[in-house]
Amino acid sequence: MIRSVVKGSGSALPKRCVSNHELAEKIDTSDEWIVERTGIRQRHIAGEDETTSTLATEASCKALEAAGVSADSVDIIILATATPDETFPATATKVQAALGIKDCVAFDVAAVCTGFLYAISVADSLLRTGMGKRALVIGAETFSRILDWEDRGTCVLFGDGAGAMVLDAEESDEQGILAAKLHAAGEHHDLLYVDGGPSTTQTVGHLRMRGREVFRHAVTNLAEVLTETLEAAGLSAADVDWVVPHQANARILDATAKKLGLDPDKVVVTVDRHANTSAASVPLAFDVAVRDGRIKRGDLVLLEAMGGGLTWGAAALRY
Incomplete structure (x- = not known):
């Protein structure tokens, strides 16, 4: 394969x-x-x-x-x-x-x-x-x-x-991306967006967010897509060595891990040092954990994120 x-x-x-x-x-x-x-x-x-x-x-x-x-x-x-x-x-x-x-x-x-x-x-x-x-x-x-x-x-x-x-x-039968799942729900546009763009205001605009609503959707959607991805890969939460989540908010990370029954020590956290770097946060956190020796060859790693759109997704890979 x-x-x-x-x-x-x-x-x-x-x-x-x-x-x-x-x-x-x-x-x-x-x-x-x-x-x-x-x-x-x-x-x-x-x-x-x-x-x-x-x-x-x-x-x-x-x-x-x-x-x-x-x-x-x-x-x-x-x-x-x-x-x-x-x-x-x-x-x-x-x-x-x-x-x-x-x-x-x-x-x-x-x-x-x-x-x-x-x-x-x-x-x-x-x-x-x-x-x-x-x-x-x-x-x-x-x-x-x-x-x-x-x-x-x-x-x-x-x-x-x-x-x-x-x-x-x-x-490879083992190594590589094993499964990935993506979603979007455009009806939630107003929860997180930028109030500008070339075809509307002809300006760059600024980020606008309704934090409480985004938090609620994040915990539910991320837990569901992680479960969906594990099922697609034929795996369970017990098989996971590391979760590399989007680094938006430490409380979202904690709540998502708890909802899935994941050991918090298996969650890579860099939000304290980097804050939310949007699309950069998952690969940035992954690289930090590889270079400091936490993520090793053969480890099963889950990547997950949710953002404006709303969009969300997850991937399971064997490093």
Whole structure:
């Protein structure tokens, strides 16, 4: 059976790290208020010379190095982002050029915080049907550019960053992506969206969110899609070595693990250091856990996320 096998991962963060205390000097908030409600203690904010494409390129270089392969061997680049460098062309093509790849498939995927799950699922489909043999899948965001810094309920929640994975099409009975499930419910648009865009306001706009409603949907939807994905892979929660969730809020992570009966020690948590980096959060957290030795070859790993749309999804992979 042809499966999409993770050969290497990488991540990148902006140089500037902003603590809750620093935010409290400019916004009506406090470290205690933010930590109690979200678990976030700091986040990285992109500087003028740091963009979605530069962070994506840095993460990609590290993933290629970890995989031990050259950039010109990549057949497919899929970049998940809600904050592209430009309306068009796809930011993936800028990464392609920066990596020195002369020709390959390159495009962006927009599913907000679920973007990486959508991107890795599309890559898996393309690899298994023979469109290419090697894919570079990236999640990268500069959410700081679309935040309303006067809205203390949202601006403290997000950060910037990127994560990437190299996937190879290989014959394998065990290793690789075992199952993936994706969902969307557009009727919940108003719970999490940006109030601007080229075809409506001709402006970038700012992020708007109804946090309590998003929290409620997140816990229910994520628990259901994780169960659905495990069933599709013929596995149970007891088989799981690690869960790498979208890093939105520590309380969502705790509630989802409890609902599934998962050991909290098996959940990779980086939200305290990175805040919510949207499409970047899952591959960024995965790379952190690989590099610090928690995730090892042969481990069964669940990836999951929910974001604006609403969209949500999960994937089971044997690393």
